[in-house]
Amino acid sequence: MEKGDIIRWEFEAWVVEDGNEILFDTTKEDLAKEHGIHDPNVKYGPMVSVVGAGRLIKGIDEELLKAEVDKDYEVTIPPEKGYGERDPKLVKIHSYRELARQKIEPEVGKEVVINNKRGRIVTVTPGRVVIDFNHPLAGKTLKYKFKIVEKVEGDVDKVRAIIEMDYGKEVEKFNIEVKDDDIIIELPDVCKYDSNWAVAKYAIVGDIRDYVANKNVKFVEVYPKKEEKKEEETKENTDENTENAEENKEEGKEENAEEEKTES
């Protein structure tokens, strides 16, 4: 692969500890279930990533750059190319009173967030609680098994892959067209109501610029015209009545709004 390539890949991520290997992440649903780390909110299956973009741990980014499509790889990644070495200075002592003020009941193993930093309680003794703010995988040697399933080619497919990576919902329902200087993306209905979309769209624009092409990105929100009902003659009347009733209701609402305006 080359820097900036968009790929779909599968992986198993293991942590190597005292000769044991423990699975901590994977794109394979069955394997996740088998190892008790299955998350019903996660969409399993090949994942979209950008190679060499510094979004993955360094060890994986480097290995992906050397890898080819459809080959199985297995690599061991030392801590410095994974989640970093453990920093003893990130192990801190807090008083019971401090935790009480933040409404945290101290228990060994509990994950806590203090001053926006995520940590894990390691020991609880009378009066003091030791919290480790290192990344849980810091200092760990990792083993990744992976395969690049696809190198995404062509502007339309690349845009769709970026939408999958940055948004993830109803990816097949986006209508994508590349025309001269424009990349035109017709949005599915879900985007009209989803606050995640409002955030995702900026990431998508940025990634299209960086990894597809420097073109105008146009998001199109469609409100389709009303279908004229001709086929079902019998149903037509009732449908029309419902429609009128709705229209009257709407006008009523707007009348009030208008009146307040005129009155001001």
Added chain:
Amino acid sequence: MEKGDIIRWEFEAWVVEDGNEILFDTTKEDLAKEHGIHDPNVKYGPMVSVVGAGRLIKGIDEELLKAEVDKDYEVTIPPEKGYGERDPKLVKIHSYRELARQKIEPEVGKEVVINNKRGRIVTVTPGRVVIDFNHPLAGKTLKYKFKIVEKVEGDVDKVRAIIEMDYGKEVEKFNIEVKDDDIIIELPDVCKYDSNWAVAKYAIVGDIRDYVANKNVKFVEVYPKKEEKKEEETKENTDENTENAEENKEEGKEENAEEEKTES
């Protein structure tokens, strides 16, 4: 005019009381100032309305239907075609304690909102407060002076007028195109960040269907491509540096997000 026509019109709205005439609304900025009802938040000048759509008081809707462009009209409108007759049942007695519970200090003339109804305090006696929930213009005879400045023609101009009526901001910056079965509306940047737009767009779609044409309405949000800087050779370097710095910052953020995902 005909029902459904879109117009731009000017008006002066007076309330007739005890032989006096008091201006309560107008599209004319100077006149509003002169009569002490100027509101700096209001956009003065000819206003867009839909004729006969039941959004204006009945008396005005009827007069507009009879009116022609560029002629001056003056009409007297009785209460039943204005804001309705006064309903004595809407004058209600409230106890001091009731108002205290809603943190309202009773004062004659004060506007209050109780159970979502707007009213005005008319008398305050020990122990009881009389509130009139009639519309302030109920029971009043009105006098309107108006002129239709323009009957809006053509689909593009009608769409623009509807945007002016339902949204009102940066109307000239909307790029409107009618093509076969589509009405394509390219949005100005303000719509990307304005929560009013999220509400206005539904009103606009409805009004386009009712008063322009039953076509697909497509809102297009544009993120223009980055300009390549060739003209200003001397500035180029500094600009590029700023750009890179920004990109690195962005990648840093996303790296964190990605790591949390991989970790789950």
